[in-house]
Amino acid sequence: MNLQSLLAARAEAGKPVRIGLIGAGKFGSMFLAQVPSIGGLEVALICDRDIIRAKAACRTVGWDAGRIARTQFAERGSDACVDERVEVVVEATGDSGAGIAHALAAIGAGKPIVMVNVEADALTGPLLAAKAREAGVIYSLAYGDQPALIAEMVDWARSAGFFVAAAGKGTKYLPAYHTVTPDGVWEHYGLTAEEAKKARHELANVQFVSRWHQIGDRDGGGGQCLRS
Numbered sequence: 074m075n076l077q078s079l080l081a082a083r084a085e086a087g088k089p090v091r092i093g094l095i096g097a098g099k100f101g102s103m104f105l106a107q108v109p110s111i112g113g114l115e116v117a118l119i120c121d122r123d124i125i126r127a128k129a130a131c132r133t134v135g136w137d138a139g140r141i142a143r144t145q146f147a148e149r150g151s152d153a154c155v156d157e158r159v160e161v162v163v164e165a166t167g168d169s170g171a172g173i174a175h176a177l178a179a180i181g182a183g184k185p186i187v188m189v190n191v192e193a194d195a196l197t198g199p200l201l202a203a204k205a206r207e208a209g210v211i212y213s214l215a216y217g218d219q220p221a222l223i224a225e226m227v228d229w230a231r232s233a234g235f236f237v238a239a240a241g242k243g244t245k246y247l248p249a250y251h252t253v254t255p256d257g258v259w260e261h262y263g264l265t266a267e268e269a270k271k272a273r274h275e276l277a278n279v280q281f282v283s284r285w286h287q288i289g290d291r292d293g294g295g296g297q298c299l300r301s
Contacts, residue, residue, distance in 0.1 A: 077164050079113075080111065080112055080113030080114060080165045081113055082113070083110060083113040084113035086219075089113050089115040089160070090113060090114050090160055090161060091113055091115050091116075091117040091158055091159055091160045092114065092115065092116045092117060092118075092160070092161050092163055093116075093117060093118045093119075093120065093153030093154070093156055093158075093159030093161070093162045093163065093173055093188040094118070094119045094120065094153070094161075094163045094165065095118055095120045095121075095122070095153050095163065095164050095165060095166055096114075096121060096160065096166035096169075096189075096190075097119055097126065097127035097130045097131075097165075097168075097263075098121075098130075098166070098167060099122040099163070100165045100167070100189050100215075101119075101121075101130070101132075101163075101165040101189075102130045102133065102134050103133060103136050104163065104165065104189075105119075105130065105131055106134035106135060108136075109135065109136065109140065112158070114288045117143055117144070117145065117155050117156065117158040117159050118144070118145045118146070118152065118156050118158065118159055119131070119145070119146050119147075120146075120147045120148070120149060120150045120153045121146070121148070122140040122148050124146045124148060125156070127146055128141055130144065131144070131244075131281065132257065134198060139248055140180075143245070147156075149165075150166065150171060150174075150175050151174070151175065151178050152165055152204060152256040152260070153175075153179075154175060154178035154181075154182050154184060155178070155182050159184065160184065160185075161184065161185045161186070162175065162184050162186045163186075163189060163215075164176060164179075164187070164189060164190045164193070165185060165189040165190065167190060167191075167192060168189055168192065168193075168251075169190070169192040169193045169195075170193075170198050171190075171193075172188065172190030172192065172193025172194070173196070173197055173201070175192050175199070176179040176193065176212065177204070179210075179213070179219070180204050180205050180208050180210055181208070181212055182264075183208065183209075183249060184210060185205075185210050185212075185213070186205070186211075186213070187212070187213050187215050188201070188212065188213065188214055188215070189214075189215040189216070189294060191220060194220060194251070198214075202276035203283040214233070223240050223241070225270075226240070227240050235245065239255060269282065
């Protein structure tokens with residue numbers, strides 16, 4: 074049983090997986106471009122603070138007028154987390170504050186969330202994953218994005234009997250990064266190793282609350298962030 078056969082079964086039953094997409098920026102548009110060719114998958118709701126731009130993104134990637142007309146649009150990302158039609162939330166805003174708020178809202182509503190928002194996952198991924206487990210829902214990275222591909226490669230290596238000493242970014246990127254080791258990685262973020270250790274310790278003690286306010290985001294996904 075693989076993903077294609079599972080989707081085919083949903084399509085045959087007339088019950089496609091209904092997605093709520095938050096953020097119709099770069100990654101959101103790439104996802105939308107694939108949707109028409111994936112049987113058993115539908116986008117029920119697209120959330121973006123600029124609905125006109127979101128609809129334009131749909132047209133740019135090849136959606137016809139009929140598909141756009143059948144799709145609901147909203148300005149607030151939180152709408153995808155509470156909409157009864159949405160089965161799975163895809164968070165693609167690229168804003169860490171918005172991503173954390175949307176993930177907590179989705180988990181609170183009992184919906185699985187696919188976190189395309191690497192910025193949010195790098196900041197609080199383990200905590201969000203723990204909250205999802207407690208709620209009995211799935212918190213997942215997006216297949217095709219670097220963190221998921223790296224995790225898959227590490228899993229493959231361990232399954233094949235290899236000892237994984239280190240794992241990191243999956244592309245060559247800038248030449249200056251080619252020789253970076255875990256001991257020196259923090260300087261690229263303006264931190265010393267000691268400062269990074271302190272930051273991780275402080276983050277482990279962060280308490281999240283359920284109140285949030287509206288903010289702007291980078292890729293346009295009805296951005297929200299938590300506040301104490």
